Amino acid sequence: MRATYSFLMSVKTATRSPLATARRVVVKVGSALLVEAQTGRINQSWLETLVDDLLRLRERGQQVILVSSGAVALGRRELSLAKGPLRLEESQAAAAVGQIRLAHAYREMLERRQVTVAQVLLTLEDSERRRRYLNARATLETLLSLGALPVINENDTVATAEIRYGDNDRLAARVAQMTAADCLVLLSDVDGLYSADPNRDPGARFIHEVPHLTPEIEAMGAGSASEFGTGGMTTKLMAARIAVAAGCHMCVAAGRPLHPVRRLEEGERCTWFLPAASPAAARKQWIAGTLRPAGAVTVDQGALRALLAGSSLLPAGVTSARGRFERGDTVSVLTPEGMEVARGIIAYSDADALKIIGRHSAQIPAILGFRGRDELIHRDDLVLLPSFAYEPA
Numbered sequence: 563m564r565a566t567y568s569f570l571m572s573v574k575t576a577t578r579s580p581l582a583t584a585r586r587v588v589v590k591v592g593s594a595l596l597v598e599a600q601t602g603r604i605n606q607s608w609l610e611t612l613v614d615d616l617l618r619l620r621e622r623g624q625q626v627i628l629v630s631s632g633a634v635a636l637g638r639r640e641l642s643l644a645k646g647p648l649r650l651e652e653s654q655a656a657a658a659v660g661q662i663r664l665a666h667a668y669r670e671m672l673e674r675r676q677v678t679v680a681q682v683l684l685t686l687e688d689s690e691r692r693r694r695y696l697n698a699r700a701t702l703e704t705l706l707s708l709g710a711l712p713v714i715n716e717n718d719t720v721a722t723a724e725i726r727y728g729d730n731d732r733l734a735a736r737v738a739q740m741t742a743a744d745c746l747v748l749l750s751d752v753d754g755l756y757s758a759d760p761n762r763d764p765g766a767r768f769i770h771e772v773p774h775l776t777p778e779i780e781a782m783g784a785g786s787a788s789e790f791g792t793g794g795m796t797t798k799l800m801a802a803r804i805a806v807a808a809g810c811h812m813c814v815a816a817g818r819p820l821h822p823v824r825r826l827e828e829g830e831r832c833t834w835f836l837p838a839a840s841p842a843a844a845r846k847q848w849i850a851g852t853l854r855p856a857g858a859v860t861v862d863q864g865a866l867r868a869l870l871a872g873s874s875l876l877p878a879g880v881t882s883a884r885g886r887f888e889r890g891d892t893v894s895v896l897t898p899e900g901m902e903v904a905r906g907i908i909a910y911s912d913a914d915a916l917k918i919i920g921r922h923s924a925q926i927p928a929i930l931g932f933r934g935r936d937e938l939i940h941r942d943d944l945v946l947l948p949s950f951a952y953e954p955a
């Protein structure tokens with residue numbers, strides 16, 4: 563009976579689970595899972611099974627990013643810091659010691675499996691400041707395209723109290739947003755969201771799916787932050803808000819059992835937060851919704867036709883550019899008559915754009931002295947405004 567049930571569950575979830583269909587998956591593991599409470603050491607045997615699960619996703623052609631906590635927990639033991647809350651400088655010192663251990667453990671484990679691991683330490687500013695955001699995004703994209711497995715943590719040693727995430731739930735959601743991941747898995751010591759604290763309220767209901775982050779759902783997190791486990795539901799709901807707005811599915815699941823990711827695919831219960839749109843659509847909505855584009859470029863008829871047919875905008879098709887903008891800013895695209903037809907994220911600053919418009923992309927390196935993108939606005943970064951967008955019936 564039990565076998566039949568789990569078989570049916572696995573058939574059901576194998577076809578439905580966003581984890582199975584995602585192109586790019588971000589998995590976050592909390593310190594409480596990674597570091598044994600008794601010894602303060604890495605929970606090696608458990609971690610091996612998590613790593614195996616992640617490599618299984620990769621073997622299926624999915625891209626994987628791991629967000630791993632554990633630096634502070636590992637370092638505090640090595641520095642023999644007393645139990646209890648640490649001062650900021652102490653946790654930073656602990657992170658400095660622990661992060662090396664953590665990196666070493668991943669490196670060793672993945673090397674044995676012939677996978678290259680890359681450590682990326684991010685601060686809050688890397689996701690809030692546009693230039694740094696673009697840089698971090700480009701680095702992660704490059705690592706993934708080269709087949710490395712990025713392992714991310716907050717750069718705890720330099721982040722000060724005001725500019726730190728402090729929790730890897732939100733950091734992981736930002737990483738998912740930054741990389742347009744379609745699935746984010748938060749592995750923790752709670753198995754999901756409940757309508758009330760299950761330790762106190764026998765009537766607490768498990769919530770399998772959250773289609774919308776309603777005030778009612780937010781309240782479930784708020785009341786339970788301290789009792790529901792180390793990370794607390796509050797930061798997980800904050801993470802959910804970031805992820806679903808970016809078009810990413812997110813789940814909160816129990817990470818303690820061995821093979822925690824595989825178990826999820828096999829039907830282990832968890833709470834799924836459903837996104838409003840796909841990552842690409844969410845990104846385009848965000849571009850279209852820019853309140854004040856930083857500048858505008860005017861295109862010729864040929865480029866206009868190409869844009870309407872879904873192509874990127876090349877410098878050759880642009881007749882003028884105005885405004886002050888940096889690479890990564892949103893600009894308007896105007897028809898020869900001056901009507902706004904599209905918006906997009908421009909790949910060059912105003913000064914560089916003025917030099918290359920009307921020119922062939924192959925000439926860019928000679929003109930600017932560096933090799934940037936061939937496109938002024940890549941089609942992934944370009945959105946036609948509704949009156950111009952072709953809507954299939």
Ligand code: GLU
Nearest residue numbers: 631632633634716729730
């Ligand atoms: N970045 C912290 C660490 O590695 C963990 C933050 C968290 O637990 O969410 O220790």
